[in-house]
Amino acid sequence: MIEFFRAMEVNSLLKSGLVAGVLAGVACGVVGPYVITRRIVFLSGAIAHMAVGGIGAAVFLCAILPQPIGPLHPAHRTMVFAGATLAALAGAVVIGYVHQRAAERMDTLIGALWAIGMALGILLVKFTPGYQTELMSYLFGNIALISWGDVRLMLVLDAIILAAVLVFHKRLLAICLDQEQAELQGISVLWTNIVLLCLVALTVICLTQVVGLILVIALLSLPAATAAHHVTRMTSLCVVSTLLCVALTTLPRIAVYGTRIDPQSAIVLAAAGVYLLSVLARRFLGRFR
């Protein structure tokens, strides 16, 4: 651990990685409680995997442009980021609509969208001339290579997410509690749901940098579920889960620095461990409320 702080003095990437961890923690800490309360963890997974399609499209586009943007060009990362964000947001709108309106079996459709997004992404990267390994860093995250430019983008995402939650909190809580009642009060459940899923999409993009798309679900659900064991109201749940998320996206990374354990797995396993401890603690302390 001391090793990490010593290295941080000379390696600016470690510093930016740490700040990125905090920013990702804030995003999933604030949005996670709504996700678990509304029971849309599975939908969030689908949104994350649809972002893979966007990444594939962006990588492909960069390579086939008249003046190709190479993978090492600074604009390349921005393009991929934009592709992932757009695909995730589009996925959120589609899934939001399907979730409310489709007469088909909902979980079947969501599962299909999940796989289609992923398959498109893999296919497009495969057909991109020359460069193919990059997709892996998005699927599994690459906390060691987060630049200050990435941190600035994450800061913007965090600001949007926080502002939206402050504005929409009452509506979001209302659709979690009783969506028919919200509808009767003149609130559009469809649009409120889409807003929530768009927030999930932005959170997914924010987390991608730190734990990667595949592990996003763990951070959206586990810390919030842990916090929900101990607090009774949505606002306090958001605060507690944010603190927990920030701790989880920074401390395990520092702890495993210099070892062969990769930080993404450490973060997810730590989140699972904390959740398990919380379940056991609640059992033994008899705290069922």
Next chain:
Amino acid sequence: MTETPLVVELRDVTFGYPPEGAIQPVLEDVSLVIEPREFLGVIGPNGGGKTTLLRVILGLLAPQRGSVTVFGRAPVAVRSRIGYVPQHAHVDPSVPANVLDVVLTGRLGRSSWGLRYGRDHVAIALAALDQTEMASLAHRRIGTLSGGQRQRVLIARALAADAELLLLDEPTAGVDPHMERGLTDLLHRLNERLPIVFVSHDVSFVSTHLKRVACLNRRLTCHPADTKRSARFPIPAAGRGACRASPRGRTPHDRVLPRDGGQFAA
């Protein structure tokens, strides 16, 4: 003398869920008039269309045939004036919210942006909880309440929305007999200023305080008056509790008869 406006008027309403639609209706030629001060119990078997009837009155479902007006207008336009009390199981008990949070969603139509409800909204919600005798539990987590308590919270939510008509769906489902008694007394008190309609398959709940009973099994038919009960519970003044004859003069069993009507429909 000006006529008091009708609270609800259903005229020859037929509704069926897709895909069969009106071919296999859930409600068929239902006519119903609800006047101010009404206390109507609609009983019927499961699948008889009770909840559908409420959803038609709320404007959540549009009938294929017939007309629905609430307070003289289309239901959707006056939705905010209708207090709908769903079955208590309707509210997810795992949601991290306390009783006050739930009641405050009754104010959502008036204050839907931002993080908190204003002080005036909180005061109204607390007053509503007070009326349903749940004020002492305002800060308890909703999931820790019993079925009967939760039912009272949902009634408080409807009151907080300034409802001018209460519609209750199976208010006694999963409520123990003791709580049920308190619930009927509460509804009776509220009926002093609000028209109330509830649907239930539970005939025992129906037997107290009601001004009229209707039976719904696809068609809305009258329920025989219980003379013993009528003696114990005063019959409303002549004409007040009575169903108005359907303007187009349907067959008798298409309308609701007053409790003191004393006759079976054919």
